[in-house]
């Protein structure tokens with residue numbers, strides 16, 4: 451039993467990101483890993499849990515039946531741009547999933563937690579979005595369809611929901627181009643309300659980097675680009691996975 455436990459703990463540790471070398475783990479994280487290993491080290495469960503820990507995470511950035519014809523048409527347009535260096539980024543229910551071993555870690559560390567923008571199971575109810583990025587041009591574009599549960603002013607999207615999609619899209623752009631970051635500053639000018647159910651483009655561009663700081667600017671427009679809904683600038687600061695997790 452103890453040998454199984456240690457073997458399982460060793461497997462878990464091997465899947466941790468490089469920044470989380472077992473030698474550097476805090477006592478509490480070591481204890482958490484060991485406790486999980488003890489809990490699941492009974493042979494039959496070990497196999498079942500190893501499978502569960504290694505299963506592929508769901509990608510929320512692919513079309514689902516709630517996507518409108520306009521959302522689908524934009525999705526197909528950006529997918530077809532693949533040849534011009536546009537890459538669709540996968541979207542998971544936890545930020546941790548992007549780190550090496552993050553899938554495993556997210557089952558151990560606050561397992562009931564979910565990314566704010568991916569916390570509704572009902573398709574189309576809240577944030578429906580997908581992000582395409584262009585490394586060479588240091589840009590990303592988020593196609594965003596706002597569901598009915600994001601209402602602020604009657605029939606229109608809540609300003610906090612708009613801030614959330616801006617924070618997410620610019621944060622994904624910064625993470626994609628410079629690695630793990632946290633938002634240090636976000637400034638938004640709301641220009642025109644966004645009707646609920648509509649599809650908008652959230653276009654992000656990396657302006658510059660200075661040491662650990664990444665400056666990103668953003669514009670939200672209607673799908674055809676004719677109406678400006680919001681403009682924003684954001685500052686992100688690079689952090690280690692350890693800082694993200696909170697130890």
Ligand SMILES: CCCCCCCC/C=C\CCCCCCCC(=O)SCCNC(=O)CCNC(=O)[C@H](O)C(C)(C)COP(=O)(O)OP(=O)(O)OC[C@H]1O[C@@H](n2cnc3c(N)ncnc32)[C@H](O)[C@@H]1OP(=O)(O)O
Nearest residue numbers: 539545548617618621622625626632633634635661663687
């Ligand atoms: C095929 C795979 C592709 C992968 C694609 C990737 C996809 C990614 C997927 C999913 C991403 C999801 C994205 C989500 C995004 C959401 C992010 C959030 O909402 S984060 C939550 C809200 N933010 C906080 O809670 C932070 C709270 N603040 C802090 O923790 C600290 O203040 C922190 C980390 C921001 C900075 O703290 P320090 O101690 O590490 O660093 P110090 O020394 O204070 O600052 C570093 C530099 O930044 C400047 N700075 C810091 N804060 C500033 C501010 N507010 N304004 C101006 N400058 C600031 C400082 O003056 C300093 O500048 P000088 O290096 O001296 O020039």
